[in-house]
Amino acid sequence: MLTEDHSESMSDALLFTTICIIGLPVDVHVRDGSVYSGIFHAASVDADYGVVLKKARMTKKGMFDTNVGTEVVVDTLVILANDLVQIVTKGVMLDGGNVSRYDEEAVTCEVENHIGSLVDAKQDNQSRSPIQMENGFAHGFPRSIAVNEHEGKKLPVNHMRTSLELDCGKTNKKDFTKIEVDSASSFNDRQPGHDKSKGKADDCRQKPAVVKGKIDEKIQRLNSSHGIDTDLIQVEAVEHVSTYMISNTSDNGLSCDNDAASVKLDDRCSERSTLTDSASTNSIQGVDLISESHNLQPKSVEISTPRGTGSTRNAKEFKLNPAAKIFSPSFLHPSSITAAVPTSPNMVYVPNSSPSVSFTAIQPQVEFSTFVSRPPLPVKIADYSNVGVGNGGSGSQLSQPIIGQLAHRTQPLRYTAHYTPDLSEPAYLQTSSPAVMVGRSGQLVYVHPVSHELVHGATTISPVSARPMSNHVQFPKQQGKKSMK
Amino acid sequence: MAMMDGGNNNLEELAVGCMLSIRTTLGDEFEGQVVTFDRPSNILVLQEGFKHGPRRNIRLLKTNYIKDFTFLGQADDPLDPNNCFLDLTALQTREELAIRQAEADAERIGVGVTTEAQSIFDALSKTLPVRWDKTVIVVMNEVRVGSPYNSESVIGGTPAANDRVKKMV
Numbered sequence: 169m170l171t172e173d174h175s176e177s178m179s180d181a182l183l184f185t186t187i188c189i190i191g192l193p194v195d196v197h198v199r200d201g202s203v204y205s206g207i208f209h210a211a212s213v214d215a216d217y218g219v220v221l222k223k224a225r226m227t228k229k230g231m232f233d234t235n236v237g238t239e240v241v242v243d244t245l246v247i248l249a250n251d252l253v254q255i256v257t258k259g260v261m262l263d264g265g266n267v268s269r270y271d272e273e274a275v276t277c278e279v280e281n282h283i284g285s286l287v288d289a290k291q292d293n294q295s296r297s298p299i300q301m302e303n304g305f306a307h308g309f310p311r312s313i314a315v316n317e318h319e320g321k322k323l324p325v326n327h328m329r330t331s332l333e334l335d336c337g338k339t340n341k342k343d344f345t346k347i348e349v350d351s352a353s354s355f356n357d358r359q360p361g362h363d364k365s366k367g368k369a370d371d372c373r374q375k376p377a378v379v380k381g382k383i384d385e386k387i388q389r390l391n392s393s394h395g396i397d398t399d400l401i402q403v404e405a406v407e408h409v410s411t412y413m414i415s416n417t418s419d420n421g422l423s424c425d426n427d428a429a430s431v432k433l434d435d436r437c438s439e440r441s442t443l444t445d446s447a448s449t450n451s452i453q454g455v456d457l458i459s460e461s462h463n464l465q466p467k468s469v470e471i472s473t474p475r476g477t478g479s480t481r482n483a484k485e486f487k488l489n490p491a492a493k494i495f496s497p498s499f500l501h502p503s504s505i506t507a508a509v510p511t512s513p514n515m516v517y518v519p520n521s522s523p524s525v526s527f528t529a530i531q532p533q534v535e536f537s538t539f540v541s542r543p544p545l546p547v548k549i550a551d552y553s554n555v556g557v558g559n560g561g562s563g564s565q566l567s568q569p570i571i572g573q574l575a576h577r578t579q580p581l582r583y584t585a586h587y588t589p590d591l592s593e594p595a596y597l598q599t600s601s602p603a604v605m606v607g608r609s610g611q612l613v614y615v616h617p618v619s620h621e622l623v624h625g626a627t628t629i630s631p632v633s634a635r636p637m638s639n640h641v642q643f644p645k646q647q648g649k650k651s652m653k
Numbered sequence: 654m655a656m657m658d659g660g661n662n663n664l665e666e667l668a669v670g671c672m673l674s675i676r677t678t679l680g681d682e683f684e685g686q687v688v689t690f691d692r693p694s695n696i697l698v699l700q701e702g703f704k705h706g707p708r709r710n711i712r713l714l715k716t717n718y719i720k721d722f723t724f725l726g727q728a729d730d731p732l733d734p735n736n737c738f739l740d741l742t743a744l745q746t747r748e749e750l751a752i753r754q755a756e757a758d759a760e761r762i763g764v765g766v767t768t769e770a771q772s773i774f775d776a777l778s779k780t781l782p783v784r785w786d787k788t789v790i791v792v793m794n795e796v797r798v799g800s801p802y803n804s805e806s807v808i809g810g811t812p813a814a815n816d817r818v819k820k821m822v
Contacts, residue, residue: 181669181689181732182713185698187739189711191748201679207751217694217713222748223755241759249694253679255713260700 186211189257196221197253202230206245208257216249672725673699678718685712688731700731763788773802777821792818 194208196219206224211217224245226234671687685699688711695717701710761778763771763785774790777783783792790798796810796818804819 179689179691182691182694182696182698184732184737184739185688185711185713187744190744191746191751193751197677197679197681207748207755209748213694215693217691217696217715222752223759241755253715253718254677254681255711257711259708260711261707261709 182217183213186213188260189255192257192260194221195227195256196224196247197256198230198247198251199253200230200232200234201228202226202232202234203228204245204247206242208255209244212249217252218249219247219252219255221245221247670728670730672728674723674725675699675714676720676722677714678720683712684725685710686728686731690716760784763790770800770802773798773822777818780821781818798822 189208190210192208193205196204196206198204203226204221204224205227206221208219209222210220212219221242222244224242225240668687668690672684673687674682674684676682683699683701685701688698688700690697695715697714697716697719699712699714701712702708761774763774764787766774766785766788770788770790774783774785777790777792777798781792782794783790784794785791786797788800790802792798793810793814796814797808798818799806799808802822804822807815807819807822809815810818
């Protein structure tokens with residue numbers, strides 16, 4: 169089995185050499201004579217040998233103009249087989265230790281088994297285990313795995329092992345690229361959520377397009393004449409930086425929405441939190457977020473329907489407009505900010521509010537519009553201004569949408585423009601309270617009080633009552649903000 | 654495995670281990686020992702510096718870019734099949750580290766600054782924490798050194814820090 173795989177793609181020795189130089193600084197000479205230096209990251213070994221470099225820089229200018237500037241450090245550079253002339257690596261240890269030939273084979277075999285094709289991963293569900301492996305492998309990020317396998321439950325202790333085994337269980341994959349990908353960089357943190365969301369949202373048709381679009385924008389390819397090598401590019405896309413991942417995920421999430429399946433929504437919720445979490449790179453928070461998202465699931469279910477329509481639109485925007493990536497940075501900021509804020513003042517805040525914050529952060533626009541358009545909402549809010557009473561009367565469901573809304577409230581920090589529609593809801597205006605004033609000086613300042621109050625709500629009260637509480641508290645402030653405007 | 658060895662070796666056994674002096678169409682010239690030749694991808698793997706310890710330079714060269722080569726001699730298969738193993742975790746760690754390092758290095762390079770400014774930056778960075786703020790060198794997060802990077806252009810910070818930077822500049 170192994171033998172066949174190899175003979176189709178590449179020889180053992182080349183494979184071995186390739187793996188040996190992963191993570192080493194290499195100089196890649198390309199057809200036009202230019203030289204790119206970077207960290208060897210991955211190679212495509214299906215017939216054509218293309219490579220992916222990380223943190224690549226052009227160190228020698230060639231004859232042709234390329235889209236890679238001499239000064240710029242390209243985060244991920246794909247060099248297609250047609251461009252490749254030679255790869256030079258210095259100071260490699262080709263020999264390992266005293267392992268027998270059999271072992272070597274075993275290793276190779278193992279590697280292959282472990283690694284699922286990323287490309288495949290993108291296109292279908294079977295990708296999950298390889299992805300998990302990435303997580304476990306690359307960083308042992310508990311949260312991603314937790315999300316993968318338990319959907320927001322607490323993390324498994326030996327995630328790494330688990331993922332490995334999972335991968336082993338998989339059928340043999342030939343694609344060597346996977347290996348490198350798995351071995352990948354810190355950026356892989358983001359992959360889990362991303363890929364997973366894909367896996368879950370089987371029906372996300374937009375993804376390929378999205379991915380492609382991204383590739384165009386982000387990946388700097390050599391300017392040569394050939395068509396896109398899909399494999400390579402997809403691999404690349406997967407490995408993209410945080411920004412990408414986040415925007416990407418939001419895309420995925422959005423497309424998931426089309427499905428309108430509440431279950432998926434839940435998944436997404438947890439995914440989102442993971443993502444946000446990875447954005448903030450705070451593992452502790454990650455855990456919290458995940459569990460939190462679990463708690464919130466009912467809410468998200470409620471929300472799902474309205475979100476669907478808007479989300480489609482949003483996804484389209486991404487697809488149609490490559491420049492939509494502008495969104496991603498801005499998305500990134502709110503998410504990381506919101507996530508980060510709780511960390512400093514009080515961790516308690518995280519469980520209660522961050523999940524909603526996080527997912528809204530990812531797709532604020534859509535939700536805003538949908539919410540505003542919802543007639544029932546204002547009513548509920550009015551109830552809320554009456555604190556607990558309103559909550560009881562309106563029922564548990566009501567509180568949930570509101571939470572969603574709350575999350576949006578926090579969002580305005582960034583999307584002030586979107587915020588305005590909210591003003592149309594009379595309830596808010598009435599709610600304004602002294603607390604409002606506190607936050608006025610600055611947005612960040614304003615966040616702090618919120619989190620404090622949230623803490624109270626979270627700690628003292630049962631989930632149901634806690635939500636209205638926090639909502640109530642938060643409203644005044646938001647209100648304040650609005651009135652400021 | 655066996656099948657593969659048999660199949661490949663017919664052609665490549667001769668080549669593996671050969672010492673070659675190669676000139677490429679791009680003008681590179683080097684000597685190396687053939688580690689392997691991969692027919693599907695048309696890549697020749699060479700190693701250099703095999704005389705000096707275990708660390709070598711590895712070249713993966715597309716054979717169609719070889720202009721000409723000279724046969725220098727024959728040696729053993731450089732890949733000892735009994736000695737090949739890979740530690741994926743270690744590889745991952747290595748790459749991660751390398752990328753982090755690269756990021757750190759990238760931050761140290763001022764964008765749009767003169768080489769002189771960069772050398773000043775490098776010199777300062779040996780003793781003090783410095784970073785770039787566009788083209789301004791920020792030392793210890795308080796003292797700013799802008800163009801033309803002489804002692805007059807040292808601005809801000811506590812007097813002591815300012816003096817210190819001035820001296821260094």
